[in-house]
Amino acid sequence: MSETSGNAIPAYLPLRNDLIGEEPYGAPQLDVPVCLNVNENPYAPEPAVIETIAQRVKEIAPTLNRYPDREHIALRQAFRDYLKKESGVDLAVDQLWGANGSNEIMLQLFQAFGGPGRIALGCDPTYSMYPEYARDTFTQWRLAHRNADFSLNVENTIEAIRDVKPAMIVLTSPNNPTGTPLAMDDLRRVLETAKTVEVAGAAEGVHPVVVVDEAYVEFRDPGTPTALELIDEYGNLAVSRTMSKAFAFAGARVGYLAASKGIIDCVRIVRMPYHLSAVTQAAALAAFEHTDEQLSRVAHLRETRNATAVWLREQTYKGRPLETAETQSNFILFGGHFDDRERIFDELLKRGVLIRVVGPDGWVRVCMGTDEEMARFREALVEALRIVEQD
Numbered sequence: 001m002s003e004t005s006g007n008a009i010p011a012y013l014p015l016r017n018d019l020i021g022e023e024p025y026g027a028p029q030l031d032v033p034v035c036l037n038v039n040e041n042p043y044a045p046e047p048a049v050i051e052t053i054a055q056r057v058k059e060i061a062p063t064l065n066r067y068p069d070r071e072h073i074a075l076r077q078a079f080r081d082y083l084k085k086e087s088g089v090d091l092a093v094d095q096l097w098g099a100n101g102s103n104e105i106m107l108q109l110f111q112a113f114g115g116p117g118r119i120a121l122g123c124d125p126t127y128s129m130y131p132e133y134a135r136d137t138f139t140q141w142r143l144a145h146r147n148a149d150f151s152l153n154v155e156n157t158i159e160a161i162r163d164v165k166p167a168m169i170v171l172t173s174p175n176n177p178t179g180t181p182l183a184m185d186d187l188r189r190v191l192e193t194a195k196t197v198e199v200a201g202a203a204e205g206v207h208p209v210v211v212v213d214e215a216y217v218e219f220r221d222p223g224t225p226t227a228l229e230l231i232d233e234y235g236n237l238a239v240s241r242t243m244s245k246a247f248a249f250a251g252a253r254v255g256y257l258a259a260s261k262g263i264i265d266c267v268r269i270v271r272m273p274y275h276l277s278a279v280t281q282a283a284a285l286a287a288f289e290h291t292d293e294q295l296s297r298v299a300h301l302r303e304t305r306n307a308t309a310v311w312l313r314e315q316t317y318k319g320r321p322l323e324t325a326e327t328q329s330n331f332i333l334f335g336g337h338f339d340d341r342e343r344i345f346d347e348l349l350k351r352g353v354l355i356r357v358v359g360p361d362g363w364v365r366v367c368m369g370t371d372e373e374m375a376r377f378r379e380a381l382v383e384a385l386r387i388v389e390q391d
């Protein structure tokens, strides 16, 4: 893996004024033994899955002179079957939509509902790509602050919705980088508020879309409800999901959206023609033939997360135990009082462990790896804490 260096953009190029000085987004892709920085599933596909993917891609290869199914109907049917199995919610094919990662789903939502004169509201700290989608679609990005424990401050959020009249309210559950789940009661209150608010910059009678980004939702504790359950009740609710995390398919770039048919039809207006390649569709369908294998490590990753959180809270830095944010995801935000978190990051990196400096000052984020990787992480962190403390 390599990083292309620096953003040396020649001054004679007519880069948009608001993009001058901007850097491409992304966590460092470094070639280190233990990568715990981008919330992937650390377990590679099983040989049987690899075999099916190769076979299904081979089967469609003779048709690659033709454009793929623009509406990706077979894949939408597979999303339907999967969600029925995973969450017990049965949606129609026209309530589902796929794209190249949930990054593209989110961008399409911003393209459809954001834009000049429109506002999108998030609840910080949250996923750092949202302001980029807003920037790229000329949407104003506003924030309502979360509680100190990173749970949604529903009063603040409702006040902000009434105040800024956003076209989109972006909630993340579990949230990144904190891992915090969103309580269904809080989501309902936001949805009810959205019904009563008229969107700034839109015609009369237009209400905000509430987007729930459920990229990590399969890691929630079993039995916890998901926003999918409210789709049939709220026409303005959009739920974004991905195959990148629990489903262990990040490299294939497949995300999807579950929402009312109306929302899906809005997104279809802004999508690129043939945005999902035939190879991507075939690979995703092949992976869905092996849903159980692909998800087989989720329960173990959940246990790893719970055990790691307990272990982290037993460690101390400068005489105080480390804190961990409540998490229902495959990562943990920890620390809370690191006075120089970059040093913690550097000392871990020196020991071959890559984590992420993200979120509020004083905290860092680690995602769950294999048992061996977590053992190396624990060993490296103990040393890093000791060394940084001594300085």
Ligand SMILES: Cc1ncc(COP(=O)(O)O)c(C=O)c1O
Pocket (backbone or CB within 6 Å): 038, 039, 100, 101, 102, 103, 104, 127, 172, 175, 176, 213, 215, 241, 242, 243, 244, 250, 253, 254, 255
């Ligand atoms: C909260 C959240 N949403 C969406 C994504 C995008 O994931 P993908 O485009 O791989 O589906 C990420 C990736 O880290 C994320 O953390």
